[in-house]
Amino acid sequence: MNLRVRVVHCACAGGRHWYADIDDADDPQPDDPFWFVDGCATQTQALETACGELLALSDRVVRGDWLPRVLEDA
Template sequence: MMGSGQRTISHLTGMRAMNTLGTEIHLHARVFRAGCDWYADIDDHLDPQPDDPFWYGYYDTQRAAIDAACERIAAFNRARAERISQQLLSLASIS
């Protein structure tokens, strides 16, 4: 059991991505206990904005928070792959 002054924080491996402005960002997720809930957020590891992360959520369990953060990073990755795929298809149709 954790003492009252201790926080459990999980840092999940992130990924490189591009934001909507075309700037490379380095996403990572944090999961930690916040009162009775588990908090998860995803932010740019090299330029963290604690008051304005890319995504965040509150969950009943640590497992649910980790699963949600991993799914959100996977969704970012799928969206990135889809954008690249569309760009390649556009280039191929021009040729």
């Protein structure tokens, strides 16, 4: 599994903020990531939060754990 972090700057009706998610780099549909965070005040905050979670997810993959996607946990 090849996990990747994506960080996006959002400018919408709710104001400007940063969004980050973690998904499989080979997934052609980025609509159901393994993890996401929304509403970060800065790009740095979004990236640091995502990198911390990426480390935790990577440890789970190394142990052989199955990673559910966000919609599978709902």
